[in-house]
Amino acid sequence: xxxxxxxxxxxxxxxxxxxxxxxxxxxxxxxxxxxxxxxxxxxxxxxxxxxxxxxxxxxxxxxxxxxxxxxxxxxxxxxxxxxxxxxxxxxxxxxxxxxxxxxxxxxxxxxxxxxxxxxxxxxxxxxxxxxxxxxxxxxxxxxxxxxxxxxxxxxxxxxxxxxxxxxxxxxxxxxxxxxxxxxxxxxxxxxxxxxxxxxxxxxxxxxxxxxxxxxxxxxxxxxxxxxxxxxxxxxxxxxxxxxxxxxxxxxxxxxxxxxxxxxxxxxxxxxxxxxxxxxxxxxxxxxxxx
Amino acid sequence: xxxxxxxxxxxxxxxxxxxxxxxxxxxxxxxxxxxxxxxxxxxxxxxxxxxxxxxxxxxxxxxxxxxxxxxxxxxxxxxxxxxxxxxxxxxxxxxxxxxxxxxxxxxxxxxxxxxxxxxxxxxxxxxxxxxxxxxxxxxxxxxxxxxxxxxxxxxxxxxxxxxxxxxxxxxxxxxxxxxxxxxxxxxxxxxxxxxxxxxxxxxxxxxxxxxxxxxxxxxxxxxxxxxxxxxxxxxxxxxxxxxx
Numbered sequence: 001x002x003x004x005x006x007x008x009x010x011x012x013x014x015x016x017x018x019x020x021x022x023x024x025x026x027x028x029x030x031x032x033x034x035x036x037x038x039x040x041x042x043x044x045x046x047x048x049x050x051x052x053x054x055x056x057x058x059x060x061x062x063x064x065x066x067x068x069x070x071x072x073x074x075x076x077x078x079x080x081x082x083x084x085x086x087x088x089x090x091x092x093x094x095x096x097x098x099x100x101x102x103x104x105x106x107x108x109x110x111x112x113x114x115x116x117x118x119x120x121x122x123x124x125x126x127x128x129x130x131x132x133x134x135x136x137x138x139x140x141x142x143x144x145x146x147x148x149x150x151x152x153x154x155x156x157x158x159x160x161x162x163x164x165x166x167x168x169x170x171x172x173x174x175x176x177x178x179x180x181x182x183x184x185x186x187x188x189x190x191x192x193x194x195x196x197x198x199x200x201x202x203x204x205x206x207x208x209x210x211x212x213x214x215x216x217x218x219x220x221x222x223x224x225x226x227x228x229x230x231x232x233x234x235x236x237x238x239x240x241x242x243x244x245x246x247x248x249x250x251x252x253x254x255x256x257x258x259x260x261x262x263x264x265x266x267x268x269x270x271x272x273x274x275x276x277x278x279x280x281x282x283x284x285x286x287x288x289x290x
Numbered sequence: 291x292x293x294x295x296x297x298x299x300x301x302x303x304x305x306x307x308x309x310x311x312x313x314x315x316x317x318x319x320x321x322x323x324x325x326x327x328x329x330x331x332x333x334x335x336x337x338x339x340x341x342x343x344x345x346x347x348x349x350x351x352x353x354x355x356x357x358x359x360x361x362x363x364x365x366x367x368x369x370x371x372x373x374x375x376x377x378x379x380x381x382x383x384x385x386x387x388x389x390x391x392x393x394x395x396x397x398x399x400x401x402x403x404x405x406x407x408x409x410x411x412x413x414x415x416x417x418x419x420x421x422x423x424x425x426x427x428x429x430x431x432x433x434x435x436x437x438x439x440x441x442x443x444x445x446x447x448x449x450x451x452x453x454x455x456x457x458x459x460x461x462x463x464x465x466x467x468x469x470x471x472x473x474x475x476x477x478x479x480x481x482x483x484x485x486x487x488x489x490x491x492x493x494x495x496x497x498x499x500x501x502x503x504x505x506x507x508x509x510x511x512x513x514x515x516x517x518x519x520x521x522x523x524x525x526x527x528x529x530x531x532x533x534x
Contacts (some may be wrong), residue, residue: 052378053378054374054377054378054533074380074382077378077379077380078380080378082375082378084371084374084375084378086371087370087371087372087374087375088369088370088371088372089370089372089375090307090370090372092307092310092311093306093307093310097306101299101303102379104296104299105296105379105380105381106379106380144375148379148380
């Protein structure tokens with residue numbers, strides 16, 4: 001039972017009559033980076049906050065490193081690092097003081113300067129938290145979550161509001177955590193981020209998992225291919241599991257009519273397309289399914 | 291690391307935060323001293339007034355450094371998400387709040403002693419006649435006001451509105467509880483309200499300890515009122531505590 005760092009089975013959470021999470025199940029193996037994707041209101045943050053021990057579930061079971069987070073013991077807290085979606089800090093405390101003070105809360109902390117370096121705050125050690133930019137404060141959040149050398153790290157939208165360069169740095173940190181064998185649960189709005197960092201992702205919608213797997217496999221969406229070409233000034237898109245047969249018919253018809261198939265493409269849906277389709281966020285397209 | 295070491299570190303951390311926030315340091319710490327020096331200078335020949343003023347300002351200092359300071363700080367920490375962040379660490383909740391409360395108590399106790407000393411050295415008010423009573427009423431005042439400050443923070447919706455909420459309680463309380471003048475001439479309705487609130491009982495106890503030499507046993511009513519308020523404050527703080 002202990003082989004998975006995170007084990008969620010049939011999780012339910014209701015607020016009054018509203019069911020935010022309705023039977024969610026997934027697991028995260030030790031050393032895995034797992035991405036949780038979904039539109040706002042899908043139940044991502046509710047789920048993560050139940051896993052972090054901030055909210056109580058209505059039913060189902062949750063195990064983090066073999067512990068139930070609803071009975072969040074110090075033992076579990078020592079092994080978990082949390083970056084909340086938004087949280088401020090004492091504005092008049094410097095970066096080094098903050099990381100130093102936080103390190104004392106844990107039995108086997110990482111080196112303070114090493115952590116500051118890891119998140120890219122070297123040179124800002126003596127700056128007060130209130131003087132940091134938004135991105136720098138987010139790095140401080142990351143440093144405070146990592147200084148206790150946790151086994152499991154929750155990152156709730158860690159790079160929201162970052163410029164592309166800062167995002168690359170943050171990705172490097174997650175990669176470094178992965179190299180150290182840490183388990184990371186990441187929620188994000190950025191599909192590119194999920195695709196780059198995650199070993200596996202789960203897409204959730206209306207409180208249930210609608211797709212789960214390695215991003216590359218989700219991206220190919222099983223055996224689906226998309227064939228598209230231009231016709232009469234419009235674009236025709238067709239989906240098929242057997243592109244050989246479809247292309248044979250299309251090209252045969254075109255040749256028979258003496259036409260060319262302008263702009264012909266054969267592609268497999270990207271993670272973004274799968275995501276938008278599954279979450280109903282997609283742009284309406286003229287799509288025929290074979 | 292032992293619990294005591296952890297508590298000590300947390301306390302030191304809070305002390306550092308206190309001194310780095312000049313406006314809070316002024317309002318909690320400087321204001322009572324300013325009142326003392328201004329009013330005592332005006333009435334420096336009036337012995338009766340001074341004997342009312344010194345225990346009154348000491349009571350005000352207890353309220354400012356515990357009730358007001360804790361209501362402000364906890365509202366700020368909650369709104370900033372600091373409470374939620376701390377909840378996610380292995381730091382025991384008791385240690386975290388222990389550090390915050392101990393820092394507030396330090397300010398209150400130090401200031402009561404400072405006011406008593408200034409009263410004697412500058413204005414010739416006697417040294418406390420009953421040190422035990424001074425200690426007991428400072429302690430009871432700190433417990434009642436501190437726990438009510440934490441409970442009151444649960445009522446304050448956000449940090450922007452904190453000054454309005456806190457002063458709506460603090461200012462009327464200090465005016466009707468006999469901080470600046472003898473409350474014998476107060477209309478009976480206001481007197482009744484003051485009797486129901488804790489500050490007047492802190493001041494009565496401190497007045498007995500410093501001026502008349504009344505001990506703890508002579509002020510049983512005040513002790514009872516403060517114990518009841520303290521019990522309510524502690525219950526309400528825990529029962530309705532909001533982490534976010």
